[in-house]
Amino acid sequence: MEEVCGLLFEISSKKRLRILIEAQKQSLRISHVSKMLNITTAEASRHLNRLSNVKLVRRDNKGLYTLTPFGRLVLILLPSLIFILQHRDYFMNHEVFHIPYKFLGRIGVVSGGVLCDNAMTCFSRIEVMLREASEYIWILSDQIPASMLQTIMEKIRKGLEFRFIYPEKFTLLGSKPIPCFQRRTLPKITLGLIITEKRALVAFPYIDGKMDYIGFIGGDPEFHKWAEELYQYYWKSSKPEKSCFNRHKADQ
Structure with missing residues (x-):
């Protein structure tokens, strides 16, 4: 010591x-x-x-x-230690220990992303991410804001690959039919991930378990690879569902 x-x-x-x-x-x-x-x-x-x-x-x-x-x-x-020290206040209030240790041990690569200042800024950057995506959009979240859903549906109709991991009891509200896409469920969603071929976002929950939609976002290759591998881990751990939502509900 x-x-x-x-x-x-x-x-x-x-x-x-x-x-x-x-x-x-x-x-x-x-x-x-x-x-x-x-x-x-x-x-x-x-x-x-x-x-x-x-x-x-x-x-x-x-x-x-x-x-x-x-x-x-x-x-x-050293980068992992430097990263958590730079964002000490954030990690005092957010839970990261639910992710597998092999990803936690590489958390320093998240420094390749930028922590959004507030929810509005974060949502605005996510909108840009979704609009710029041309190959795929992968989301792990307990919800998709209605403002983003329209962009996603348009991308799906153009042939973009869309994957969505969501809680087992999930209701997708909307007045329009949802195109078919790959989807899976987990008993509980413990973080937020949004990944396109260009950028990635990771948002950790508060210590009390509530989701925080302010996260780290960026296009750094190492950060993107980390986020993509983390998503694949949850994808393999999740339960496959039918490829199409009905008009309103994911589960009946």
């Missing part, structure tokens, strides 16, 4: 963290670090020595500092 505390203390320094990130790109000399951080060579040497002492970097016989294999591994794992 003492070693863990010592490591976290060393990388808590913004300057040393920046050195590590730069060392991931290229080998560093003391003079390079001094110029990059606008500090004296003596201070640069001190930072590098501290990183060397915890085996994050090492100095070769040419005086160049490079990441150690251990240092590279730390940097791979």
Whole structure:
């Protein structure tokens, strides 16, 4: 535990963290670090020595500092910690532990999305997502707002693939018949996912279990892949339903 505390203390320094990130790109000399951080060579040497002492970097016989294999591994794992620290207030009020551990362990990739400021902003961005989709729309949610349903129906009629995972007891309100699409059910919906071929959105519920429709949205490839794989996990875990809704209700 003492070693863990010592490591976290060393990388808590913004300057040393920046050195590590730069060392991931290229080998560093003391003079390079001094110029990059606008500090004296003596201070640069001190930072590098501290990183060397915890085996994050090492100095070769040419005086160049490079990441150690251990240092590279730390940097791979660090984004998740940085991400949750940046959104500490959000994660104080939202539940994430219902998702499988293999996805929770990669939650740092969600930093590739942007947290919406409010529900109106989030819904507006979702509308753009849906309008821009040309290949597929996958949704996992306890509801679809009526304002989005029309766009989705138009896309389905044009041949776009639409998948929807929803609660077992679900009523889809509307005055128009719903085109056929792939759909499955779960006993309970514990988060929101909307994925197109271009972007993804993930919205975690509040701690009390209520859904929050404000989430992280973006087109970063790693974030998109994470969201897509998470959706596929729930798709495989869900119960297949008939491919068509009737006019009003998903289940009778």
